[in-house]
Amino acid sequence: MSDAGCDELVFYTAPMSRGRIVRWMLEEVGAPYRTEILGFGPPMKGAAYRAVNPLGKVPALRHGETAVTETAAICAYLADAFPQAGLAPPPGSRARGPYYRWLFFAAGPVEAAVTNRTLNVAVPDDPRLRGMVGYGSLPEVLDALEGAVTGIDYLAGGQFSAADVYVGSHLAWGMAFGTLEKRPAFEAYTARLLARPAAVRARAIDDRLLAEQGQG
Structure with missing residues (x-):
């Protein structure tokens, strides 16, 4: 712009x-x-x-x-x-796909699943109603996110991006306040991100x- x-x-x-x-x-x-x-x-x-x-x-x-x-x-x-x-990866680049994917995965499925769990909103067992829940279940959401951050430094093509700011913030906040379970892959990923100078300044x-x- x-x-x-x-x-x-x-x-x-x-x-x-x-x-x-x-x-x-x-x-x-x-x-x-x-x-x-x-x-x-x-x-x-x-x-x-x-x-x-x-x-x-x-x-x-x-x-x-x-x-x-x-x-x-x-x-x-x-x-x-x-x-x-x-x-952000350049528009049209291959890394733009995972960048969008995980940025909005956290804004959609992660946010919805965690909020429902925190408020004790149970998804009915009726398959017809379950199909209305886009995220499926919280364990499925966390498993998908764990797979995304395992064995990589950053989510989009090996380069730090806004997706890492957003996803990393959700994970760090959730683990700190007990709304997300602590998993080694989550802890390793967020520890790396939260050590960035800009993250340290922002928290201060x-x-x-x-x-x-x-x-x-």
């Missing part, structure tokens, strides 16, 4: 939210950005912020006049808006914000 360097990046977030994923992505991109911290409840539901995200949730990103919501979409957008950061920023809010 030719205007990537011209329009201000504004990042709407709360320090204990999915915004931590976008913060990491922004630190990987390396472009200047301004952070708007929003409190949960009324601050996120006001008319001004709903003009950015009608759902009144964080994270969200404004790039000039363009507003982007949904964490996976923000990560994908930033990778394409700032190609110089090298956070949000942890400091939490401490300032008295939540740390």
Whole structure:
């Protein structure tokens, strides 16, 4: 995108939210950005912020006049808006397939399966109803993800990308809070990713914000 360097990046977030994923992505991109911290409840539901995200949730990103919501979409957008950061395989390349596949696998099946498990939402045994559940079952989702991260450094053609930011964040968060089981392949993969300088910087920023809010 030719205007990537011209329009201000504004990042709407709360320090204990999915915004931590976008913060990491922004630190990987390396472009200047301004952070708007929003409190949960009324601050996120006001008319001004709903003009950015009608759902009144964080994270969200404004790039000039363009507003982007949904964490996976923000990560994908930033990778394409700032190609110089090298956070997405070139369009049309073979690596673009696994890049899209695992980025949206985490946004779809992983997110849905983990949320249902956490909320004790049981999938009925009736095969006719089970067919409506796109992810199948949580064990199937985790097995597929384990296969994806086993024996590789990164998900898309051996190069770190936005897919690793998003998938790695889900795995790290889930294992830390007990919503995903710890598996050696998951631990090895996330340990490598979380040691990246941009990931370390992002965590430090949000942890400091939490401490300032008295939540740390």
